[in-house]
Amino acid sequence: MSEQAHNDLADAGRRDILRGAGVAVLAGMTAAAATLTQSAAAQSASGMTAEQRNSGPLGARLQGVQHFGLTVQNMDRAFEFYTEVLGGTEVFRDGDFQGERIHNTLLTDQEIEARERQVNPRTMGVPDLGGGTQRLDVRFVQFDNVVIELLQYRDASQPAGSGNSFAEPRDHMSPAYPRSMHxxxxxxxxVDFNKFIRDLEAESERRGMTQVRANRVITVTTEQERRAAPMEANTNRITQGLSEGWELIYCKGPEGEQLEFVKALGPVKKRFADAFTARQQMVAAQAG
Structure with a gap:
């Protein structure tokens, strides 16, 4: 076998491993999602009219969470991470959004705040979608039970996907800041959680995604110490209290965004399952 053929085969194997890992990570709530879909269908078939629904509680008018949005600096890099590393599937992409309608839809509150402060909106990171100086591109990535929307605001002169973002990224992304999300x-x-975190960091580093760094459960004071920590320090396992059975780690993504990876086992898994069942019963009672 030629060296090129060997490399191609190795790359194909790596892609299969990653695809399998991505499915393993993100398929955990398929059953819950299916149950929720069935619950919504049952509610629809309950005989409730549109008028009754529109006069009911706000929660009864929802179908759940459709997607999470993440504004990125580099669209191609973020898309690669969420599809090739974590195994998501592209739904579609669209872009070059501009004009007053989309500008007002997304940015009215920031324009008002800028006027109240008597400052140029551009100094607050507000792009000019209305005039077309800046544009917005989006890509939707499907996981088993939710969609992630990647957004990039760029100057009109920049190429879609690989162009520079309109605003610089925030340097400090501590999850302790109010308004922070993950x-x-x-x-x-x-899944072996410790190994998953190790493999995630290794694959991200191989792709040049140096921001992807997971925290450790032991105290480290330098990046060198963090990297040298034993693999068993990758996972925080909760063994008492209401969160018993919860396993988690916090990790930055390729754009510096805050990510969390969790497992819910034992008592805490039952708590979530019971809460989900109780919500289904409540929704069914409201629909009846």
């Missing part, structure tokens, strides 16, 4: 991925029960 994306949490559900790891399958039978």
């Amino acid at each position: 994306i949490c991925f559900y790891v399958r029960d039978d």
